[in-house]
Amino acid sequence: MENGSKKVLKPMDSEQLREYGHRMVDFIADYYKTIEDFPVLSQVQPGYLHKLLPDSAPDHPETLDQVLDDVRSKILPGVTHWQSPSFFAYYPSNSSVAGFLGEMLSAGLGIVGFSWVTSPAATELEMIVLDWLAKLLNLPKEFMSKGNGGGVIQGSASEAVLVVLLAARDKALRSVGKNTLEKLVVYSSDQTHSALQKACQIAGIHPENCRVLETDASTNYALRPELFQEAVSRDLEAGLIPFFLCANVGTTSSTAVDPLAALGKIANSNEIWFHVDAAYAGSACICPEYRQYIDGVETADSFNMNAHKWFLTNFDCSLLWVKDQDSLTEALSTNPEFLKNKASQANLVVDYKDWQIPLGRRFRSLKLWMVLRLYGAETLKNYIRNHIKLATVFEQLVSQDPNFEIVTPRIFSLVCFRIVPAKNDEKKCNNQNRKLLDAVNSSGKLFISHTALSGKIVLRCAIGAPLTEEKHVKEAWKVIQDEASFLLHK
Ligand code: PLP
Numbered sequence: 001m002e003n004g005s006k007k008v009l010k011p012m013d014s015e016q017l018r019e020y021g022h023r024m025v026d027f028i029a030d031y032y033k034t035i036e037d038f039p040v041l042s043q044v045q046p047g048y049l050h051k052l053l054p055d056s057a058p059d060h061p062e063t064l065d066q067v068l069d070d071v072r073s074k075i076l077p078g079v080t081h082w083q084s085p086s087f088f089a090y091y092p093s094n095s096s097v098a099g100f101l102g103e104m105l106s107a108g109l110g111i112v113g114f115s116w117v118t119s120p121a122a123t124e125l126e127m128i129v130l131d132w133l134a135k136l137l138n139l140p141k142e143f144m145s146k147g148n149g150g151g152v153i154q155g156s157a158s159e160a161v162l163v164v165l166l167a168a169r170d171k172a173l174r175s176v177g178k179n180t181l182e183k184l185v186v187y188s189s190d191q192t193h194s195a196l197q198k199a200c201q202i203a204g205i206h207p208e209n210c211r212v213l214e215t216d217a218s219t220n221y222a223l224r225p226e227l228f229q230e231a232v233s234r235d236l237e238a239g240l241i242p243f244f245l246c247a248n249v250g251t252t253s254s255t256a257v258d259p260l261a262a263l264g265k266i267a268n269s270n271e272i273w274f275h276v277d278a279a280y281a282g283s284a285c286i287c288p289e290y291r292q293y294i295d296g297v298e299t300a301d302s303f304n305m306n307a308h309k310w311f312l313t314n315f316d317c318s319l320l321w322v323k324d325q326d327s328l329t330e331a332l333s334t335n336p337e338f339l340k341n342k343a344s345q346a347n348l349v350v351d352y353k354d355w356q357i358p359l360g361r362r363f364r365s366l367k368l369w370m371v372l373r374l375y376g377a378e379t380l381k382n383y384i385r386n387h388i389k390l391a392t393v394f395e396q397l398v399s400q401d402p403n404f405e406i407v408t409p410r411i412f413s414l415v416c417f418r419i420v421p422a423k424n425d426e427k428k429c430n431n432q433n434r435k436l437l438d439a440v441n442s443s444g445k446l447f448i449s450h451t452a453l454s455g456k457i458v459l460r461c462a463i464g465a466p467l468t469e470e471k472h473v474k475e476a477w478k479v480i481q482d483e484a485s486f487l488l489h490k
Pocket of ligand 1: 193248306
């Protein structure tokens, strides 16, 4: 459309979308096809992109070709390829065709579903798919949306633990008096993700009231209920108020699983909010043979798993269930005039803005719905099982090499291993493992990460990228073995 000599922008031209959309899908499909040609871990130096891009935005339109050329030559070198079949670092962050299509649809509809009225389908689909998944996980019915419970999609496990901590904090303050914040105590093991520490900082929990309970190899880094009980008793005697426990099913370092039933019993009898973080391992619990790892979840007040980790749902999609939605909304709801509407005022609907930190929210349930429908529960279970089988392959390869040892027993698809110390020299051994990590990752052939357990530097091979096959696991092991023998014989 012409306006004098200036063109008026038509940012939602259907025909342009059709043409460019096809080209973008082709671009991404080609990327998936050739993903193995890239170094898995980006090898660029800090600041590399400033040297390649102009200092200011263009005044006039550029073409899609120009932009895609820059993506190829300037952006992709600075990308670490999380979807590469040889990505074994941290925990996986799965993409899939179904998840991608859901993202596209969500972007295309472009809604902001903070209150039911702003897009009823967004709220209702979210409630339905979270109920579907609760059923697959065999969560107790108190977590389902029929009663006072329900699920909600958060952006991350960090947001999930923050919102339940705020709910628990306000519930405790309502019961014991609003001037008692400095007496509230939070419990977790030393293996709990740092997301809890951040949540405590934001929630104003006094740092000296954060009990980080020690774990060790004797329980494979799971929290001992006796230790929790002792800490609670000591705090009660000191006049403090225990109010929140975060337990783990699948810790970040080594997939430790805390004994939920025993911990939950102590938490319940002391009116402590019990949150279960199953960010990574929760996905495995849809398989009947892995469901045992969340036995005891019936004692929890809230449960979280990241569908964006190991459940083929493109980032971000973190699933949180609570038994008592009122506790959440009492901590987080606001009701300004400009958002008032009949359905909300009449209390007929869920308004997810009151279950999260931000107001605005995306239509994220679409991608989880797509994943569940296009793949189906049985295929998803087999997807998980296949990764666990591949992890056993890697584990066996490590076990057969006398230069290496498995550090903690494998439960899911993470293998924790290291070069064994020569002559019990742990310091030298830690250095060797750090060097091995650097050598392996700078090869560009695979990407693994590390952690520390009882002072030992441990290498982590987390299998769970959607394209990973047995050959990638074997090739990865060969690179690790070759780099190790070079290091050890230098
Ligand atoms: N909890 C566990 C057990 C994790 O492994 C992670 C990340 O890997 C998190 C929490 C934090 O996840 P998010 O990035 O979704 O906040």
